[in-house]
Amino acid sequence: xxxxxxxxxxxxxxxxxxxxxxxxxxxxxxxxxxxxxxxxxxxxxxxxxxxxxxxxxxxxxxxxxxxxxxxxxxxxxxxxxxxxxxxxxxxxxxxxxxxxxxxxxxxxxxxxxxxxxxxxxxxxxxxxxxxxxxxxxxxxxxxxxxxxxxxxxxxxxxxxxxxxxxxxxxxxxxxxxxxxxxxxxxxxxxxxxxxxxxxxxxxxxxxxxxxxxxxxxxxxxxxxxxxxxxxxxxxxxxxxxxxxxx
Amino acid sequence: xxxxxxxxxxxxxxxxxxxxxxxxxxxxxxxxxxxxxxxxxxxxxxxxxxxxxxxxxxxxxxxxxxxxxxxxxxxxxxxxxxxxxxxxxxxxxxxxxxxxxxxxxxxxxxxxxxxxxxxxxxxxxxxxxxxxxxxxxxxxxxxxxxxxxxxxxxxxxxxxxxxxxxxxxxxxxxxxxxxxxxxxxxxxxxxxxxxxxxxxxxxxxxxxxxxxxxxxxxxxxxxxx
Numbered sequence: 001x002x003x004x005x006x007x008x009x010x011x012x013x014x015x016x017x018x019x020x021x022x023x024x025x026x027x028x029x030x031x032x033x034x035x036x037x038x039x040x041x042x043x044x045x046x047x048x049x050x051x052x053x054x055x056x057x058x059x060x061x062x063x064x065x066x067x068x069x070x071x072x073x074x075x076x077x078x079x080x081x082x083x084x085x086x087x088x089x090x091x092x093x094x095x096x097x098x099x100x101x102x103x104x105x106x107x108x109x110x111x112x113x114x115x116x117x118x119x120x121x122x123x124x125x126x127x128x129x130x131x132x133x134x135x136x137x138x139x140x141x142x143x144x145x146x147x148x149x150x151x152x153x154x155x156x157x158x159x160x161x162x163x164x165x166x167x168x169x170x171x172x173x174x175x176x177x178x179x180x181x182x183x184x185x186x187x188x189x190x191x192x193x194x195x196x197x198x199x200x201x202x203x204x205x206x207x208x209x210x211x212x213x214x215x216x217x218x219x220x221x222x223x224x225x226x227x228x229x230x231x232x233x234x235x236x237x238x239x240x241x242x243x244x245x246x
Numbered sequence: 247x248x249x250x251x252x253x254x255x256x257x258x259x260x261x262x263x264x265x266x267x268x269x270x271x272x273x274x275x276x277x278x279x280x281x282x283x284x285x286x287x288x289x290x291x292x293x294x295x296x297x298x299x300x301x302x303x304x305x306x307x308x309x310x311x312x313x314x315x316x317x318x319x320x321x322x323x324x325x326x327x328x329x330x331x332x333x334x335x336x337x338x339x340x341x342x343x344x345x346x347x348x349x350x351x352x353x354x355x356x357x358x359x360x361x362x363x364x365x366x367x368x369x370x371x372x373x374x375x376x377x378x379x380x381x382x383x384x385x386x387x388x389x390x391x392x393x394x395x396x397x398x399x400x401x402x403x404x405x406x407x408x409x410x411x412x413x414x415x416x417x418x419x420x421x422x423x424x425x426x427x428x429x430x431x432x433x434x435x436x437x438x439x440x441x442x443x444x445x446x447x448x449x450x451x452x453x454x455x456x457x458x459x460x461x462x463x464x465x466x467x468x469x470x471x
Contacts, residue, residue: 012271012272012273013270013271013272013389013393015269015270015273016269016270016271016389016392016393016396017366017370017388017389017391017392018269018363018366018392019363019366019367019370020315020363020364020367021367021370022370023315026370026377026385026388026389026392027389029377029385030385030386030388030389033382033385033386037382048380049379049380049381050380051380052380052381052382052385053377053378053379053380056377056385063273064273098313102311102313106311106312106313107311107447110275110278111308113275114278114280114304114308115308115460117280118280118301118304119464121280121297121301125293125294125297126284126288126293126294126297129280129281129284129297129300132275132280132281133274133275133276133281136274136275137274137275140273140274175447175453176452176453176456177456179444179447179448179453179454179456179457179460180456180457180459180460181460182308182440182444182457182460183444183456183457183458183459183460183461183462183463183464184460184461184463184464184467185440185460185464186437186440186441186444186460186461186464187461187464187465187467187468188464188467188468189301189305189436189437189440190433190437190468191468192298192301193298193301193302193341193429193433193436194429194430194433197426197430201430205430205433205434205437208434208438209434209437209438209441212434212435212438212442213437213438213441213442213445216438216439216442216446217442217445217446222442222446226309226439226442227305227306227309227435227436227437227438227439227440227441227442227443228306228309228319228349228435228439230434230435230438230439231306231345231349231431231432231434231435231436231438231439232349232435233435234431234432234434234435235345235346235349235428235431235432235435237431238424238427238428238430238431239346239428241424241427242422242423242424242425242427242428243422244423
């Protein structure tokens with residue numbers, strides 16, 4: 001397998017050895033290893049070991065964008081950049097790659113895709129779910145490969161290249177799309193899941209949802225009131241009624 | 247209904263895949279409740295029931311951002327258990343099982359994930375000197391061992407889920423009154439989660455307007471035949 005392909009494959013498991021101390025550092029070192037092996041094939045072993053050690057230092061970013069850092073660090077090693085500068089590059093990339101990835105993926109693409117899937121379930125059933133998995137994995141592969149190639153091409157200039165790229169704009173767009181899709185999914189999910197509920201019951205659910213949501217959003221109560229806690233509380237009450245305790 | 251050995255094996259394998267997918271590999275949406283529960287339902291003979299359990303748990307999961315060091319519930323294997331219960335239990339109880347089995351399992355799964363990270367950290371401490379010396383073999387060992395540890399965690403949590411489901415589906419649910427309350431409770435909590443999460447994360451600008459447009463369009467689709 002070519003080193004780039006091997007690194008790309010390893011980026012799928014970049015968070016496997018995630019710890020609170022080093023976060024994804026070990027995974028990044030593991031992904032960079034094939035590229036560093038090729039780079040240092042004809043150079044002294046001490047230099048290669050120093051590069052491997054640097055590549056596995058503390059690192060945190062969104063997993064889908066970790067390839068940007070892997071590529072940039074390997075390119076910097078290839079260009080003979082001093083080790084202190086490479087360490088600073090990793091530190092500098094950590095925050096922006098985490099924030100951009102979280103906005104684009106966790107707060108954008110994933111909720112958008114899930115929202116649309118829930119909205120489409122009444123018509124397409126399990127096929128909507130299959131479509132979402134395919135779309136997500138195609139996007140994920142393309143993003144991971146794009147990130148690795150961007151890093152390998154730009155090296156130390158990857159920060160500026162990232163800023164000029166489509167990524168920051170699309171991150172904002174993805175979040176808007178997610179807000180729309182989740183909004184669309186809420187009434188459709190309620191309609192599908194509460195099918196057959198009489199009007200009085202439906203009004204009761206609406207009242208619980210509105211009051212619960214207000215409490216979960218209000219600054220004074222939001223740290224204590226969450227949807228999960230309300231759900232567990234309601235379930236405990238329902239189980240008491242069903243079990244004849246109330 | 248008792249699943250046969252092949253169905254039980256497929257259930258265990260799917261649970262492990264959903265467990266690994268959350269953090270370790272490949273993070274390809276397999277651990278999302280709507281996916282995990284639908285496939286579990288499919289493996290046990292009723293994909294539609296699994297899908298409804300998955301949609302219910304997805305309402306809770308949409309409020310979770312799996313960011314960095316945050317501690318969050320593991321909905322993947324929980325959804326596998328809920329989807330399986332929905333397929334094996336009385337019809338129409340998908341949302342109820344999502345609440346009764348899925349939510350406690352998600353909290354338990356999240357706790358095991360935290361333990362796994364501590365376990366990984368201990369393993370890393372043992373190899374710290376080798377990693378600092380640039381030993382690529384030590385990095386490979388850490389990755390491999392972490393993968394197997396998460397595999398073990400996933401086997402354990404899935405087995406707990408299987409045991410819980412096999413006990414819970416034996417309860418004579420149909421003899422109980424007001425059974426529908428369980429579904430309404432689980433769905434109401436989910437709707438609170440997704441709505442409050444969407445309002446919080448959409449901020450005050452354009453995103454909140456997009457959220458309002460989405461809700462309005464969804465209401466239109468529901469109310470206008």
